[in-house]
Every structure is written in structure tokens, then in C-alpha cells.
Amino acid sequence: MAEPLFDKITLIGIGLIGSSIARDVKALGLARDVTISTRSADTLKRARELDLGTGYTLAAEEAVTDADLVIVSVPVGASEAVAKQIAPHLKAGAIVTDVGSTKASVIAQMAPHMPSNVHFIPGHPLAGTEKSGPDAGFRGLFKGRWCIFTPLADTDPDALGRLRSFWEALGSKIDEMDPEHHDKVLAIVSHLPHIIAYNIVGTADDLETVTESEVIKYSASGFRDFTRLAASDPTMWRDVCLHNKDALLEMLARFSEDLAYLQRAIRWGEGDKLFELFSRTRSIRRSIVEAGQDVDTPDFGRHVLDTPES
Amino acid sequence: MAEPLFDKITLIGIGLIGSSIARDVKALGLARDVTISTRSADTLKRARELDLGTGYTLAAEEAVTDADLVIVSVPVGASEAVAKQIAPHLKAGAIVTDVGSTKASVIAQMAPHMPSNVHFIPGHPLAGTEKSGPDAGFRGLFKGRWCIFTPLADTDPDALGRLRSFWEALGSKIDEMDPEHHDKVLAIVSHLPHIIAYNIVGTADDLETVTESEVIKYSASGFRDFTRLAASDPTMWRDVCLHNKDALLEMLARFSEDLAYLQRAIRWGEGDKLFELFSRTRSIRRSIVEAGQDVDTPDFGRHVLDTPES
Known part of the structure; x- marks a missing residue:
């Protein structure tokens, strides 16, 4: 087990991508606490049955309290609603990232709501299969795959470095480019x-x-x-x-x-x-x-x- | 080894499909003699190195002499040229088939040239990979795959039955439909x-x-x-x-x-x-x-x- 990179990681959304992250985080010991939140009670129940995290809640605003890293893995059209919901409850200095397949739209939806003392770093791991849901995830999904960051102009290099270390621990190769x-x-x-x-x-x-x-x-x-x-x-x-x-x-x-x-x-x-x-x-x-x-x-x-x- | 279904099989064209047939025929002992003919000297040399048959010639008209079953596996645009070349040399009672991905055109190109004492039965094994050439073929390519016959109206049931037995020996499932x-x-x-x-x-x-x-x-x-x-x-x-x-x-x-x-x-x-x-x-x-x-x-x-x- 490596030294945990973060005390608490919160996963908003626990489908193929979220649950694959959860499995890797757990297996690699990358956080002491992994809190999982999703809108569907059935999905949350399933995540608990699969023992994917250490805490479970339907309330995203509760889930992000004290989180050092928040990873939003929801359909990109839900990004703004999630941002509004979690923004007032984020810890100062927290890193918020996402895994969405489109970046300009996610930034337009989320950035305006992010408090100035939070590091919002948009990301996109190019990984997945045709399956979906918490059962579809698996260990090593991100191994050898690219993860693209599209950082905003004023991104803190230290926060970017920590997020990079996280994805590298999952086996990803990192690229950066502008969202467009x-x-x-x-x-x-x-x-x-x-x-x-x-x-x-x-x-x-x-x-x-x-x-x-x-x-x-x-x-x-x-x-x-x-x-x-x-x-x-x-x-x-x-x-x-x-x-x-x-x-x-x-x-x-x-x-x-x-x-x-x-x-x-x-x-x-x-x-x-x-x-x-x-x-x-x-x-x-x-x-x-x-x-x-x-x-x-x-x-x-x-x-x-x-x-x-x- | 099964009792050979045919004394002599001739393969015209020895790419992915032809060479896969050759490998199966040999391994299953489906013919006493397997003669291979192709237009390219390099390909013929390679077929010989791979030991795919028992006889090799660049001259298709020589290859078909005495053949009981002739399988034409060439790009469909070459069908008429092959038909003209082999027609005068076919043995009475021989079965001639093909593996082309289009059937109406192959029939239009080949049928007019076939002697009346030969059984021409158009066929199409739905099998293959993205690779091509004699090295790309392999044992079992046709196993569990469909082979579609598009027999002409006056097809001899006995000849059709023998061709069916041949493809079934290679593991194919057989369907029949009209060429259109x-x-x-x-x-x-x-x-x-x-x-x-x-x-x-x-x-x-x-x-x-x-x-x-x-x-x-x-x-x-x-x-x-x-x-x-x-x-x-x-x-x-x-x-x-x-x-x-x-x-x-x-x-x-x-x-x-x-x-x-x-x-x-x-x-x-x-x-x-x-x-x-x-x-x-x-x-x-x-x-x-x-x-x-x-x-x-x-x-x-x-x-x-x-x-x-x-």
C-alpha cells in the first residue's frame, strides 16, 4: 500500500468510470476515506453491496464535506446541477475534477459556481467500455490509457501536480490541452x-x-x-x-x-x-x-x- | 482422418479464404490431392513454403484438370476471367463453387461460361478477418460461421448435397437464398x-x-x-x-x-x-x-x- 494521496475522496456518480476509480483507489490505498454519492437509491445500494467505498449518501452536498478531492462522474448534461449543489459545501483548498467527454461545456456549467478557494481542474480519462453502471467497472480500466486535463488559466500548479499524481497512480498517461x-x-x-x-x-x-x-x-x-x-x-x-x-x-x-x-x-x-x-x-x-x-x-x-x- | 470427400480439390486463389480452406482440407483429410493455383508467382511460392497443397501451378487451366471440386477464391471482379480460363478444362461432373461476397454479379460473370456437364454452385462463407494473403489463413476459420449457397434453378441435388457436406466438414452452418x-x-x-x-x-x-x-x-x-x-x-x-x-x-x-x-x-x-x-x-x-x-x-x-x- 502506498501512502494515501488524499485523506478523503468523494465520488459523485458511481457508474462505469466512478466505480472503476473506486476499485483502484481502494486496492491501491490512495485515500483513507472514500465517500460515494449518486442520485439513484438503487445504484447507491448496489455500490454499497459491492463495497466500493467507506461512506454512502444520496446527498451530494453532504458527501463533499471535508473532501480533499471530489471527482464528478455524471452525464455531462448534469454538470451544472451538481456544481450548484456541492459548491457551498466544498472545503477550502479542495480539488474538484470531472471525467466528462466534453470540456468547454463542462467548464461553462461548473466554473462559475466554484468558490475561489477551491481548485477546479477539468479532466477526461479516455477509457471505458460499452457497459455501464457500478457493476461494469473494474480494476485497471485506466492503465496505459490517456487522461487529458484542460486546466483553466489560473490553475494552481501544486493542485494540478497532485491530481496528476492521482491519475498516474491509476496507471494513466497525462496530456494537457485547451478545452476547445x-x-x-x-x-x-x-x-x-x-x-x-x-x-x-x-x-x-x-x-x-x-x-x-x-x-x-x-x-x-x-x-x-x-x-x-x-x-x-x-x-x-x-x-x-x-x-x-x-x-x-x-x-x-x-x-x-x-x-x-x-x-x-x-x-x-x-x-x-x-x-x-x-x-x-x-x-x-x-x-x-x-x-x-x-x-x-x-x-x-x-x-x-x-x-x-x- | 475421415474418408476423403473428393479425390481432387483445386483451389483457384490462395489468400485468407483459400488458404484457410487448404489448411482445413489437409488437417481433416478431405481430399487426396489439393492443387493450388494463383496468378502471382510470389504468392504461389509462399503457398508452397507453407505446404498448403499437394500441387502448385500458375496455370488455372492445368490446375482444374481432373478436379472433382474447384473452389474459386478471387476478388469478385476477376470471376469472369477465371471462368473463361478454366471452363474448357473442367472434368464432366465436377463441382465449381466460389466464395465471393456478391452473388448476382458472380453468377452473371461465371454461369454463361460453365459447360452443361459441370455443377456450378455459387457460395459465400461469411468468415474472414482484416488480414489478407496466404499467411493470414488459419485452421477453423469457418467453424460455427454461416455459409450461404445461392443455387441456380436447375442445380443437381446430389452435387448440392456433396458441397454442403464439404462446408459442414469445415464446421460451417449452411443457408440457402436467392442471389438478389x-x-x-x-x-x-x-x-x-x-x-x-x-x-x-x-x-x-x-x-x-x-x-x-x-x-x-x-x-x-x-x-x-x-x-x-x-x-x-x-x-x-x-x-x-x-x-x-x-x-x-x-x-x-x-x-x-x-x-x-x-x-x-x-x-x-x-x-x-x-x-x-x-x-x-x-x-x-x-x-x-x-x-x-x-x-x-x-x-x-x-x-x-x-x-x-x-
Whole structure:
């Protein structure tokens, strides 16, 4: 066990991300007290059953009392309500951070409510799976993954250093950038892929000429890859769409323009244009694997796990 | 070892699919003689080094002599050239099949050239990975996967039964449908997903505001899922696009229409429309997992294989 980095950590929200943090904090001994707060009585009960913390309450304002580090892990659309609720009860010198997938909107929602004697440092760990809820979390979710801080101009370097140490203890690699750039980067690497995945699964579900049972039965020929992202938490992703609107609309416009070009090439039989694109994209996959950001095993290694009946 | 189903099997094309068939045939003892033919001298040399067959030749017309079963595994655009080349040399009573991802086009290209004393049975095993070439094949690729036949009206039931036994020996489950329906089904479960994946990877690669190195670095937040399909064989996929044009254009139109609806909902902040879709798609994922068509492990089980440095 390491020396605790904080006396008391409060987790507001205990879904996939919050509960993964809780599991790591406990296993690594990063705090003496871990208080968990969430709006749903059922979820709080489940967190208690899973023994994720040392204290549990439905009242966020009680939960943050005396906390040295408060981590807000809620759908980004709930950020302002949480900020208003906890602000009057925060301890002087406390660090408040979040894990939201959009940063400009979270800052606009939370920063105005934060007392001047509190360190508000927006953050975003790029980690997760398609599962949600306190049961979905697991030890090591953040290991080897990036955590991006988008600190405000007047951020205290010491507080930033302590938050950095916390995420590094969870195994994360840290980057810093301004919130607008974060939102553009995430729009292309995360938000657009999710929208596209949701969309294609919806399209397939709505066809008259191909039945849903055929789509399911033959999904291994490509379609199933999209269904994983499209199984992500609906509330979280609704909020992401509404709170990163500008960057997402820009990426959607680029995507649709490129798709129209491909569609035209298919219509007019321009095989050279198709071949050029299909060759170029191969090298990006190679770079991602070389950068250690995906496994190289064919088919994501599914056949290693998969033992279909013959 | 089972009793061989055929005296001589000839494989035209020895990429991912052809070489996986070869490995299974050999291991299961399904033929006394396995002759391999491919257009590229380098690929043929590699097939010989891998000891995939019992005979090797660059001349397809020689390869098919005396063959009881000929399996054509080439990009679908090459089907007619192969049919013309082998037709005069086929043995009376031989079965000729293919593995192409489009069926109406393959039938139009091959059927007119087939001698009347030969059984031409179009087929499509729904199996593969993003890798290509003779080294990419492996034992058991077809196990538990569907193989779809699209037999012509006058197909001999006995020949069909023998071809069915062959694929069943490789572990496949067999379905039959007409070629037009096959092409529509595959357009949505396979061809559209590949086009969309290629397209989004191209869009990301072309941005000015986000660098390629940022896309690679942060790809684990969703984007990397698409890069697997976008790393598939460019020649194969160019041909699929050109040879399933009508069905693919129809699916592209539906997809774009649905995406415009989502885009408008994002622009106007209509969270209820987004939430409705994002909830509906979750249940399709669940059905696919229940049907045994994908693993249920979060993130495709990547974290089982993946051990990123901390």
C-alpha cells in the first residue's frame, strides 16, 4: 500500500468510470476515506453491496464535506446541477475534477459556481467500455490509457501536480490541452464514431427488405463491430451530442461530404478512387497498433475467446 | 482422418479464404490431392513454403484438370476471367463453387461460361478477418460461421448435397437464398459497414484541425474499432463496391437519410430523438450476443489480450 494521496475522496456518480476509480483507489490505498454519492437509491445500494467505498449518501452536498478531492462522474448534461449543489459545501483548498467527454461545456456549467478557494481542474480519462453502471467497472480500466486535463488559466500548479499524481497512480498517461481543442479531437476520435455506430445500427433495424433476424444472424461479416459502440449508455451519449454540438456538426459535415464522394465513385464505377482510399486507411490501422493503442490479433482476438458450436 | 470427400480439390486463389480452406482440407483429410493455383508467382511460392497443397501451378487451366471440386477464391471482379480460363478444362461432373461476397454479379460473370456437364454452385462463407494473403489463413476459420449457397434453378441435388457436406466438414452452418436477396442482406451486414469504416478513417486522416498523431494516440475512445474493417484488403473491397452497386447505393441512401435526421436533432438540441435511437440500438447488440454471433466480454475482450505499459 502506498501512502494515501488524499485523506478523503468523494465520488459523485458511481457508474462505469466512478466505480472503476473506486476499485483502484481502494486496492491501491490512495485515500483513507472514500465517500460515494449518486442520485439513484438503487445504484447507491448496489455500490454499497459491492463495497466500493467507506461512506454512502444520496446527498451530494453532504458527501463533499471535508473532501480533499471530489471527482464528478455524471452525464455531462448534469454538470451544472451538481456544481450548484456541492459548491457551498466544498472545503477550502479542495480539488474538484470531472471525467466528462466534453470540456468547454463542462467548464461553462461548473466554473462559475466554484468558490475561489477551491481548485477546479477539468479532466477526461479516455477509457471505458460499452457497459455501464457500478457493476461494469473494474480494476485497471485506466492503465496505459490517456487522461487529458484542460486546466483553466489560473490553475494552481501544486493542485494540478497532485491530481496528476492521482491519475498516474491509476496507471494513466497525462496530456494537457485547451478545452476547445479537446472537444475537436474527441469529436473525431470518439463522438463521431459513436454517432455513426448508433446510426448504422438504427438503419439496419429499420429495413423492410432485410429482417432483423437476418441482420443478427449474419452480423459477424462486419456489422457486429458497430453494435458494441451502439450499446453504450444512451444518457451519456445524448448529453455528449448536445454538449459538443459545434465540433460534432463540423465532423458530421466532413464525414457526409466524404461519403457522398465515395457514393458517387460507386455509382460511376470509379474503382481507382475506391482503391486509393481503401489502401490509405490500412496504414492508419498499422500506426494505431504500433502505437500500442489496439491489439494486432486478427478480429480483435475474438476467435481466442469465441468457441462457437460447430 | 475421415474418408476423403473428393479425390481432387483445386483451389483457384490462395489468400485468407483459400488458404484457410487448404489448411482445413489437409488437417481433416478431405481430399487426396489439393492443387493450388494463383496468378502471382510470389504468392504461389509462399503457398508452397507453407505446404498448403499437394500441387502448385500458375496455370488455372492445368490446375482444374481432373478436379472433382474447384473452389474459386478471387476478388469478385476477376470471376469472369477465371471462368473463361478454366471452363474448357473442367472434368464432366465436377463441382465449381466460389466464395465471393456478391452473388448476382458472380453468377452473371461465371454461369454463361460453365459447360452443361459441370455443377456450378455459387457460395459465400461469411468468415474472414482484416488480414489478407496466404499467411493470414488459419485452421477453423469457418467453424460455427454461416455459409450461404445461392443455387441456380436447375442445380443437381446430389452435387448440392456433396458441397454442403464439404462446408459442414469445415464446421460451417449452411443457408440457402436467392442471389438478389443475398446481395441485399450482405449490403447491410457487411458491405455498408466496411464502406462506412473506410470513410470515417479517411475523414479523420484528412482533417486540418486535428493531427494524424492525435487521432492515433487517442483512438481507443471509439475510432480504433473502425480501423479494423478499414484495414481489409483494398482490391477485394473495391470489387465488392463495384459488383454490388445497386444494393449498396440503396443502403447508403438509407444510412445518409438517417444520419441527416440525427444531425438535425443534434443541431436543434432534440435530446429525446437521440435518446430513443441510442436506447433501441442497445437491444440489437444484446440479440447478437445471445445468438452467439459476438463475444459478450466488454471491449471485445481486448483487455484480456492487451497489456499496455503503465
